Amino acid sequence: VLTLLITSALLIMNFESIAIRQVSRSDLNSLKQASREAAKMTDTAKTLSFQIYGDLTISKLIFFPKPDIYDVTLAMQQLNNYRLSMPFIESIYVYNASSGMYYISSNTFRNGSQTEQELDDRGIVDILHNLKEYRPYVPIPRTYTIGDGKQVSSYSYLSYDMLEKNASAAVGVNIAESWVNQDFG
Numbered sequence: 200v201l202t203l204l205i206t207s208a209l210l211i212m213n214f215e216s217i218a219i220r221q222v223s224r225s226d227l228n229s230l231k232q233a234s235r236e237a238a239k240m241t242d243t244a245k246t247l248s249f250q251i252y253g254d255l256t257i258s259k260l261i262f263f264p265k266p267d268i269y270d271v272t273l274a275m276q277q278l279n280n281y282r283l284s285m286p287f288i289e290s291i292y293v294y295n296a297s298s299g300m301y302y303i304s305s306n307t308f309r310n311g312s313q314t315e316q317e318l319d320d321r322g323i324v325d326i327l328h329n330l331k332e333y334r335p336y337v338p339i340p341r342t343y344t345i346g347d348g349k350q351v352s353s354y355s356y357l358s359y360d361m362l363e364k365n366a367s368a369a370v371g372v373n374i375a376e377s378w379v380n381q382d383f384g
Contacts, residue, residue: 240374241356243285245336248358248372251281257293261368264298271302271312278304287378289353292320294327296367307345319346323355327369333357340376352376 251257256277259270266274274293282288282304290305301313301323315324322343326333333339338354345351353376359369 240287240354241336241338244338244354244356244372244374245358247281247285247288248336248356248370251278251291251293251372252358252370257370260293260300260302261295261370264295275302275304275311278302279310282306287374289351289373289375291373292323292369292371294323294369294371296327309345319344323371326355326357327371330357330359330369335359338374341373 252261254277256270257274259266260274263270278291278293282291290303290307290309293302294300295302299315301315301318303309303311303313303318309319318324320343322341326339335357338356340352341355342350342352351373353373356372356374357369358372
């Protein structure tokens with residue numbers, strides 16, 4: 200009986216340590232996978248926002264104080280193409296401080312050019328007015344309300360000219376939080 204008790208105690212202690220190691224290894228693998236997914240998402244958002252910022256069609260919205268209607272139409276079509284090419288993009292903002300205009304591509308009614316007063320996403324206004332406080336290509340978790348009172352949660356990635364003393368233009372790519380949680384859940 201004593202031998203059985205000692206053997207059982209040793210087996211239980213060994214089993215607990217083996218189980219704890221397996222759970223730890225599994226958790227570590229899950230965290231590594233989530234980290235890889237986050238890195239992929241960041242790389243995709245960074246590449247996309249950089250590509251939009253450098254797009255010659257869209258650059259007219261970024262740098263020209265008053266682009267003509269044909270340039271705006273072509274640039275908006277290009278923004279819509281970027282947004283529709285990736286299902287996780289909630290919206291894309293192009294901001295031109297010299298004209299005070301926001302150009303938005305979204306899957307809701309918010310598409311088009313808007314002034315700061317017309318814009319329903321007040322959080323992005325604060326971010327873009329204090330642009331130098333935010334590093335480019337780093338996710339900014341945000342929740343904001345759009346026109347119909349709907350709450351939208353997203354991660355915003357900014358692209359702007361870091362060498363410009365007073366950054367006056369930026370591109371923001373908003374990735375839907377639900378898509379991120381779906382992958383990381």
